[in-house]
Amino acid sequence: MDAADPLAAFRTEFALPPGVIYLDGNSLGALPVRTPERVRQVVEREWGHELIRSWNDAGWFEQPYRLGRRIAPLIGADPAEVIVCDTTSVNLFKVLSAALRLRPGRRTVLGDGEAFPTDLYIAEGVTGLVDGGRSLLIRPEELDAHLDGDVAAVVLSHVDYRTGELLDMPGITARVQAAGALMIWDVCHSVGALPVELGAANADFAIGCTYKYLNGGPGAPAFLYVAERHLAAGPVQPLSGWFGHARPFAFEPGYEPKPGIGRFLTSSPSLLGQAALDSSLDVWERADLGAVRAKSLALTDLFVSLVEGLDGIEVVTPREHARRGSQVALRHADGYPVVQALIARGVIGDFRAPDLMRFGFTPLYLSYTEVWDAARHLAEVLASGEWQAEHFSRRGEVT
Amino acid sequence: MDAADPLAAFRTEFALPPGVIYLDGNSLGALPVRTPERVRQVVEREWGHELIRSWNDAGWFEQPYRLGRRIAPLIGADPAEVIVCDTTSVNLFKVLSAALRLRPGRRTVLGDGEAFPTDLYIAEGVTGLVDGGRSLLIRPEELDAHLDGDVAAVVLSHVDYRTGELLDMPGITARVQAAGALMIWDVCHSVGALPVELGAANADFAIGCTYKYLNGGPGAPAFLYVAERHLAAGPVQPLSGWFGHARPFAFEPGYEPKPGIGRFLTSSPSLLGQAALDSSLDVWERADLGAVRAKSLALTDLFVSLVEGLDGIEVVTPREHARRGSQVALRHADGYPVVQALIARGVIGDFRAPDLMRFGFTPLYLSYTEVWDAARHLAEVLASGEWQAEHFSRRGEVT
Structure with a gap:
């Protein structure tokens, strides 16, 4: 599926950390690789060098x-x-x-x-x-x-x-x-x-x-x-x-x-924030939304097919394509420590009280292999009971 | 006066472009030299590498x-x-x-x-x-x-x-x-x-x-x-x-x-904007506000003493220290082209309709020499009539 993915090349546009399967782009999207340079230019050149003139000259x-x-x-x-x-x-x-x-x-x-x-x-x-x-x-x-x-x-x-x-x-x-x-x-x-x-x-x-x-x-x-x-x-x-x-x-x-x-x-306007957004929209300008939607549905279909039936898991997200966004929510009575155990394995999703585990699927930078691996990690976390380790239940501020 | 200035060392904390006397810090302050690196860290490390975890781990x-x-x-x-x-x-x-x-x-x-x-x-x-x-x-x-x-x-x-x-x-x-x-x-x-x-x-x-x-x-x-x-x-x-x-x-x-x-x-919050602010507050943490005020009054005193009496100039800012902030406003019937002529000489102030030229004095990064030079440029612009050049009257968006 990855070999046939028309969006596969977009992965190189993002600076994802190694060892992470990032399923939280529905909360905070990943960093486009060109964004740091664009922000640096606004800070050093437009602000630092051109100063007040940038309101006109840089189009602020x-x-x-x-x-x-x-x-x-x-x-x-x-x-x-x-x-x-x-x-x-x-x-x-x-x-x-x-x-x-x-x-x-x-x-x-x-x-x-x-x-x-x-x-x-x-x-x-x-x-x-x-x-x-x-x-x-x-x-x-x-x-x-x-x-x-x-x-x-x-x-x-x-x-x-x-x-x-x-x-x-x-x-x-x-x-x-x-x-x-x-x-x-x-x-x-x-x-x-x-x-x-x-x-x-x-x-x-x-x-x-x-x-x-x-x-x-x-x-x-x-x-x-x-x-x-x-x-x-x-x-x-x-x-x-x-x-x-x-x-x-x-x-x-x-x-x-x-x-x-x-x-x-x-x-x-917040010029630094707008500079980063401008850079990310450069990526979006080249993305076909039809292809994004098709891959989103394929990614979520794949994930649902791999996790349904796992012990204690209920798929909350609608199965019908017409009623599904680009995330999958799974209900589990101990969702919080399960999500923490997944994060410890490098699979980053999040949790919403009282019992929902959320996994976002971002077609521009996620592969089918990662979805497969994420589902495998979830199965292993549940089968091994490793989520029951005491430190996974300790709650900080939840995001 | 510069030799005796207790704030003189702060100048090196700011990245001002060469050839510019910046009297518009009352509109957009200058770039602190450490800010680009702090913003880069937030973009590349906190956002790019730590992703959603930074909400907790980086104290967002x-x-x-x-x-x-x-x-x-x-x-x-x-x-x-x-x-x-x-x-x-x-x-x-x-x-x-x-x-x-x-x-x-x-x-x-x-x-x-x-x-x-x-x-x-x-x-x-x-x-x-x-x-x-x-x-x-x-x-x-x-x-x-x-x-x-x-x-x-x-x-x-x-x-x-x-x-x-x-x-x-x-x-x-x-x-x-x-x-x-x-x-x-x-x-x-x-x-x-x-x-x-x-x-x-x-x-x-x-x-x-x-x-x-x-x-x-x-x-x-x-x-x-x-x-x-x-x-x-x-x-x-x-x-x-x-x-x-x-x-x-x-x-x-x-x-x-x-x-x-x-x-x-x-x-x-806008995390990129807040990162830049955080960096600038590092500078402020070391600045004594009493010294800032004393220098501000000395800078504006000096400027007023040098420009009052220039042809067509009325000093609008109160002379009494207790009634003066850190800027000097000069009224001139042709304030707009005069400001443009000053900007062409590298002296950046701004203009507020109908006839006010504004000059802001920022004690952390301005020297008495610059104030002296700015006043000299203003005197020369007025005496030479160079502000009457047609292109100085052409208005863009005014800042």
């Missing part, structure tokens, strides 16, 4: 837009609909605030009670600012029962961060919009893992991070997407800093938002 | 707190009162939102109409979320006349970004608090330029950036300060992301803020 002002245009094809968006800035949580705050203002009189936001919690916490923060506002936590399958006339927006993850379940983006978007609400997709766990088609799905807003499958680096800047039809309506968001102003260098006392996606900017 | 989770503790002595704060995260604008949104909730029933925020506009725009954004809320723009000298029972908070810059005027932090704070309002200081243009004493002034909140006098790098993460008495009261801010949750890895659906300053965190 343009970076949020330029990086947005580079991400657009990965999420099926128009280049003018995407911008890179801040963090996923901050960006959700912006688009959710904008969505509520686009639906005056409606005060409910629906979220998935099992979603990655920061989305729920931010929805709580945003609705807490609205008189009578509320954030209601449901499960996606209960959506229709809750889509009443008070729902302004629905926030859902395209791929569930724990189970790896992939939701039906076009179908859910259509149902939400039919009820008069706006649909916000969190694509943190799908961007770079499979073709995301926000435009084709008619999504209203989206947010996503770049440090998972996109390999932008730890704490890399996030992105946000706003459908052109909403940009045309002049959406308002309250994090109205000077970078979103129509004329930031006129230093006018009153805020007047830029036309277009720029009004979702707040302040100075 | 602790960074916002650790960097806050390092900044605390620079702003006269307790280590538990400061945290590094996000941007100045985003942090102002947080502390201003918290301040409004601490003063229920009051709906006005006062700001300086001449302040750096992002503070005003954010105040507009925050008060726009409050029923009947308003952001009222005044001048600092008009403060008392506007401190009525509806004022929840006042936001002022410690040092004016254009004129370089330093405000009386303890006096103004006391007057604002006597009127029942909360005082928020923007210390972007004073941190690292002079000893900032937030605690002694009894300030309620503060925000600041790290890419000016602190030399943290372009788009470096910002910080915020919350007085311990407010932290004890459990202030609430709406950017309630998972990093501010009491138990972020319990993945609970409801938001429960951390005790202490951690509740002002929102999401993953």
Whole structure:
């Protein structure tokens, strides 16, 4: 399978440590080999040598837009609909605030009670600012029962961060919009893992991070997407800093938002973080998303076929391709020490309480051989009982 | 003067390009020589080699707190009162939102109409979320006349970004608090330029950036300060992301803020930006702020004495030491082309519309000789009329 893999050559684009099978790219993606040099250039040349002149000469002002245009094809968006800035949580705050203002009189936001919690916490923060506002936590399958006339927006993850379940983006978007609400997709766990088609799905807003499958680096800047039809309506968001102003260098006392996606900017971009992301997008520019998706499904198919039936293991991730992202979640009553025992063998996955072991499959730098070996290690860890060693149960901060 | 300068040795800590007199450290500070190596280590070792394990092993989770503790002595704060995260604008949104909730029933925020506009725009954004809320723009000298029972908070810059005027932090704070309002200081243009004493002034909140006098790098993460008495009261801010949750890895659906300053965190820190800041704070750890202030005043005294009386020049920055930050603003009817002509000679200052030339004086890496030379260049540019060359008037994006 590796010999026939059309993406096999991408492995050399990443600096993975020896002796490691890295199945946590769904949490923090690997380092592209060219990124250190790109970051060094920004630090030493653009900052150190050119200093303040780089704002103009090195295109620093343009970076949020330029990086947005580079991400657009990965999420099926128009280049003018995407911008890179801040963090996923901050960006959700912006688009959710904008969505509520686009639906005056409606005060409910629906979220998935099992979603990655920061989305729920931010929805709580945003609705807490609205008189009578509320954030209601449901499960996606209960959506229709809750889509009443008070729902302004629905926030859902395209791929569930724990189970790896992939939701039906076009179908859910259509149902939400039919009820008069706006649909916000969190694509943190799908961007770079499979073709995301926000435009084709008619999504209203989206947010996503770049440090998972996109390999932008730890704490890399996030992105946000706003459908052109909403940009045309002049959406308002309250994090109205000077970078979103129509004329930031006129230093006018009153805020007047830029036309277009720029009004979702707040302040100075993190240039070092953006440099690393820019470098990682050079790799993505050469990757075919169809091939990425095909390999992702083949890798996860292989892993599931090798681990199902192992002692105490339940495969939680859906078997149907249409409902699967690029990770496999396994339930095991002692998942925490099992994951620690795997890490001790160099197989890096992670654990999510109370009992889920997560394994992410990144088609650009994982081989079928590694998947085979990872499954073998898991079988050996379970069969040998080595996970029962006392030190594997000692918990630090969990990532 | 250079021979007697106790800070002269710090110059070797910075990588300044040859042929440049850099008077724009009040906009983007210079690169510390050790920063590229520190960033490289984070990129190659912590990210590339250790991958996800660095969240625990390299202390990534602790960074916002650790960097806050390092900044605390620079702003006269307790280590538990400061945290590094996000941007100045985003942090102002947080502390201003918290301040409004601490003063229920009051709906006005006062700001300086001449302040750096992002503070005003954010105040507009925050008060726009409050029923009947308003952001009222005044001048600092008009403060008392506007401190009525509806004022929840006042936001002022410690040092004016254009004129370089330093405000009386303890006096103004006391007057604002006597009127029942909360005082928020923007210390972007004073941190690292002079000893900032937030605690002694009894300030309620503060925000600041790290890419000016602190030399943290372009788009470096910002910080915020919350007085311990407010932290004890459990202030609430709406950017309630998972990093501010009491138990972020319990993945609970409801938001429960951390005790202490951690509740002002929102999401993953920018690790590359934080690494550069960490490196620059190594330099600051060895700098005596009293000596920095003494040299800053001596540098600006020298510059003012050399340029006052030059043709068409008006010194805008206050002459009194107690009212001066670490920059000198000169008014000239043709300030824009004059600044461009200076830049062509390697003297980098900047311009703020309509007619202000700004020159920042950074005591850690500027010599008295450079100040002398800069003044000489300005005199020559004005006397020769070389600024009238047509290409100096052509405007790009202004920084």
